[in-house]
Amino acid sequence: xxxxxxxxxFVGIPLAVVVLLALxxxxxxxxxxxxxxxxxxxxxxxxxxxxxxxxxPAAGHGDAKAITSSxxxxxxxxxxxxx
Amino acid sequence: MTRVFETESHDTATVDTRANVIDEDIxxxxxxxxxxxxxxxxxxxxxxxxxxxxxxLYIGDLGQRTRAAAEEMxxxxxxxxxxxxxxxxxxxxxxxxxxxGAGASRRLPDRACALAVLSMTTSFAASDLVGGIVNGLxxxxxxxxxxxxxxxxx
Numbered sequence: 001x002x003x004x005x006x007x008x009x010f011v012g013i014p015l016a017v018v019v020l021l022a023l024x025x026x027x028x029x030x031x032x033x034x035x036x037x038x039x040x041x042x043x044x045x046x047x048x049x050x051x052x053x054x055x056x057p058a059a060g061h062g063d064a065k066a067i068t069s070s071x072x073x074x075x076x077x078x079x080x081x082x083x
Numbered sequence: 084m085t086r087v088f089e090t091e092s093h094d095t096a097t098v099d100t101r102a103n104v105i106d107e108d109i110x111x112x113x114x115x116x117x118x119x120x121x122x123x124x125x126x127x128x129x130x131x132x133x134x135x136x137x138x139x140l141y142i143g144d145l146g147q148r149t150r151a152a153a154e155e156m157x158x159x160x161x162x163x164x165x166x167x168x169x170x171x172x173x174x175x176x177x178x179x180x181x182x183x184g185a186g187a188s189r190r191l192p193d194r195a196c197a198l199a200v201l202s203m204t205t206s207f208a209a210s211d212l213v214g215g216i217v218n219g220l221x222x223x224x225x226x227x228x229x230x231x232x233x234x235x236x237x
Contacts, residue, residue: 038210042175044114046143048156049123051131074165074185076154079196081179083204 038083114142119213126217130224135233136187137167138220142212145173145180153180170219172203174212179203181219187227195226 001009036042115123123140131138139160145152149171157169165184168191172179181196199222206215 036174036210036212038208039177040174042144042173044143046141047114049127049140049142050161051138052124052128075188076157076185077183077188077191077193077196078153078181079193079200080150080181081197081200081204083177083179083208 115213122213122217126220130220133229134190134224134227135166135230136190136224136227137161137163138223139167139169140216140220141169141171143173144175145171145178149173149176149178149180153182157182157184168223170203170216170223172207172212172216174207177207179207181223190227190230191223196223199223199226 127138127140130136137160141153141156153169153171156171157167158164160167160169163184163186165186167184168187169182170179171182179200181200183191183196199219202222203215203219206212206218
């Protein structure tokens with residue numbers, strides 16, 4: 001095993017492995033979603049999720065905008081919390 | 084403030100269950116991953132199916148008067164707001180509001196809601212939005228129970 005072969009085996013191969021791993025780790029990093037951390041401002045558009053319309057109570061699905069606050073929900077209950 | 088009331092409610096159904104009602108801008112605004120959306124969808128649908136109440140979930144800004152904004156949205160949350168429960172989370176303001184209609188509050192007393200809110204805020208403070216919402220929904224639906232009227236239908 002001459003000098004060139006030694007360098008190729010003991011330097012070239014580890015270097016190739018390191019470069020391969022680095023590529024695998026950092027290449028798809030362009031489109032990671034920023035995760036929410038408590039205390040960060042919330043800059044996403046407001047979203048309102050409904051349950052799936054099948055087998056759920058009478059929903060009036062899709063016409064939520066047409067229903068104004070005329071529906072009398074009676075005295076409202078609930079709770080409030082901050083963190 | 085006005086932005087809240089322009090929001091339309093969205094169906095969380097997945098691609099292989101039903102055509103989705105999602106705006107283009109929301110489609111590009113990846114708030115949650117598909118796994119997280121599936122968990123939210125499951126939690127909302129199952130708790131609504133179990134209890135016969137209609138659970139909806141709002142995530143976004145609630146303006147200055149968070150309670151008033153949440154109650155206004157609750158009134159628009161479906162054909163029968165008396166049996167509806169709205170969970171409104173405003174991560175930017177660090178506020179969560181649970182609003183129950185008159186019919187729903189008979190089965191979900193304010194004390195039970197406060198307990199669910201407490202468990203939600205604990206998760207939210209640890210930056211786990213979806214986990215907190217799913218656990219809160221589970222607590223609320225456990226508390227509301229499975230009414231006898233729904234039992235013989237399936």
